[in-house]
Structures are given as C-alpha cells and as structure tokens.
Amino acid sequence: MLKKQIGQASGNGDTELPSRRGRPPGDPEVKRAELLKAATSVIAQEGYASASLRKVAQRAGYTTGAVTYYFANKEELILALIESRFDRYDAMIDDIQADTAIEGLFERWLRLTTGDPEFWPVMSELLAHARHDPKLAAVYKQRYARFRDVYTSILAAGQARGTVRDDIPADLLADQLSAMGDGWALLFPLEPERFTPSRVKELVAAAIALIAPVPGTPR
Template identity: 60%
Template sequence: MDSDDDIEQVSTRGRPVGDREAKRKELLRAASTVIAQEGYANASLRKVAKHAGYTTGAVTYYFANKEELVVALMESAFDRFDAMLESARETGDILAPFESWIRLTDRSTRFWPATSELLAQGRHEPAFAEVIARRYARYRRLLAAIVKDAQERGTVRNDIPADILTDQLVAMGDGWMMLYPIEPKRFTPKRMRALIDALAVLIAPVPGEPKPGGRAARA
C-alpha cells in the first residue's frame, strides 16, 4: 500500500503538493485502467480518483472535466505511437513498431482495451475526433516516410506506394487492437508472433521487382 508521502495531499486552497507532471501521468494511468475495466461510459472522475488514491478535487486540479482528461489520455497514447516510430526510424527496422505494438497486449497493461474504447468514441465526441484525426495523420505521415526509406533500401516491397502500404499496415494494427478486448484468449504470445512473422512476409520485396535505382515502381 502507498505511504502517505506517495498519496497526493491537497491544501485548503485545492492545490496539490508534489511533482505536477508525475502526478498528472499517474492520473492518466489510472484513467486508462478504469476505462479498460469499466468502459468509457462508466469511467467517472470519482472512479479515476479512487483508483489513483486521490481525491476527486485533486483530479479536477489537473483536468477540469472528463473530456479534458480523456483528450489528454488520447494525446498520451499517440505519444507512445510516435515513440515507437522514432525507434524504427533510428534502427531502420520497419517491424520494430509492430513488435512494440504487440508487446502492449501484455496482461499487465490496459493500453489496447482503453485505446480501442476511446477511438470508438470519436464518432460521437467532436473533441475526440479532432485528436484522433490530427494525431493519426501525423502517425501515418511518419510511418509512410519510414516505409519509403525501406523501399529505397530494397528491404520492403516497392510495388505498392508507401502511403497505400502504410494505410494497410495501420489498418492491420488497428484491427488487432479492436479485437483484442473482445477475444483476448485468441491473442496468445504464439499467435502474436505468427502475426508479426506473416507481416514480414507480406511486406518483403517481391521476387523480380525493380531494385532501388532501377525502373520506378508502378503507381
């Protein structure tokens, strides 16, 4: 159990004491867990506060309302996606983001269930839709650049334009994420490994296709 020093204290003026950024991240983790376990509709600020061991007032010090909290949670999720892509850009390993993506199915994390819940809310909440559209556009743009670089090195098939191949890769990842909360037993470590191996085959250079510097890939 957390000690008194680990639990946020609130002064009489409502201002929490301690590292603001650390406590904000802690509340986002609590929100992710509550949403994953109970769904978006049932996730209240009170439940998030209780899970984190804080008062509801402490939560509203950082997030004025549920919408603001969820928008921050979405931004945080996309920050993780961007970090995965940065790793792939540095190493040149196009499968690296998907390896990291798959590891998020670990039973100790609620990332996939919570994120799939929030993406579904984009149909009904304009503020969520704006975040999803803006951050997904950035994610696709970054991944397409990595795919294009790999095509130019000859490590990824170049018979499909980078932006189209990127859309297909993103759709596969999203599909896994959406199904995992519904069929968690199907996504065993062995099966997830098989999915990554199959992905490697799907994006591998096609035998006989033009090499980098040769005839341009067809549009």
C-alpha cells in the same frame, strides 16, 4: 455549496465541482500521472460512460476536488489521457525511426499494444467515442497521422533498398499495415490466448512477407 447541492440533486458526480483552494500537496506531474492511470483503469474495466470524475478520484484515492484542480472536467481529463497514450506511440517511433526496419517497428507496436492489458481496450473505447466528439477526433487524427507518416517513410526507404515491394505506393502500404495491426489489437483483449510470443513473431513474419518484393516485377 450551491454547486455541491446541484450535483447531488442531479445525481451526476461530474457536476459536483468543488472550488479550487490551491494546489494539492505533492509533485504535480506524479499526481497527474496517477489520475491518468486511474482514468485508464476505470475506462478499461467499466467503459467510457462510467468514467466519472468521482470514480476516477476514488480509484486514485483522491478527492474529487483534487481531480478538478488538475482537470477542470471530464473532457479535459480524457483529452489528456489520449495525448498520453499517443506519447507512448511517439516514444516508440523515435526509438525505431533511425533504424528504418519495418520488422522492428511492427514488433515494437505489437509489444506495446499486447503487452499492456489496458492499453488497447482504452484506445479502442475512446476511438469509438471520438465519432461523436470533434475535439477527441481531432486529437486522434493529428497524432495518428504522424504514426502513418513515419510508417510511410520507413516503407519508402525499404522500397529504395529493394526490400519492400514498390509496385504499391508506400503510403498505401502504410495504411494497409496500420489497419492490419489495429485489427489484431482490437482482437487481443477478446482473445489474449491467441497472441502468444511465438504467434506474434509469426504474424510479423507474415506481414513482412506480404510487403516483400514480388518476384519478376521490374524495378
């Protein structure tokens, strides 16, 4: 009761943390997924600062107490959310890694970031906040590093086959392509009409042309 009074007095919905009275009914994994989906929706539509536990609970149709059973506070919720976003990256990487085809990786990546209208707005919102949140920044650096490492290995394999230019180290090409893709993804929420399926194919083809072997360059 005291915690509730403090929360009401401060006007901060995140301060109100009802005591946990046992696990809410239902499948825990399903409930966690629903809460993460609700958090994604709130952040995409209203921004990170507005994503209080109370708003997430309302969006999911749960009580704030149900949210705090799974996530003790907003920081814990946001960390779980960003991990779940990168899990989707990892699943994409696992699907394409054995193929070592840079075209396939680029196409999958663009489909992932432009196919879900809430995916990249949330990723970019949290990335901006990570500048002032060491824990969130650590998750971004660790999980994004794996994506770049796989990118590098795929490009190195292409260099060995002669399908990717080898006058620039594979890790530098990986950084360049990652930055290019991130730039497209940042623009997509602002100009979705530009990223039609045909244009996405043209963007992929242009990126592949940039990393193609330079004619006359000795191997």
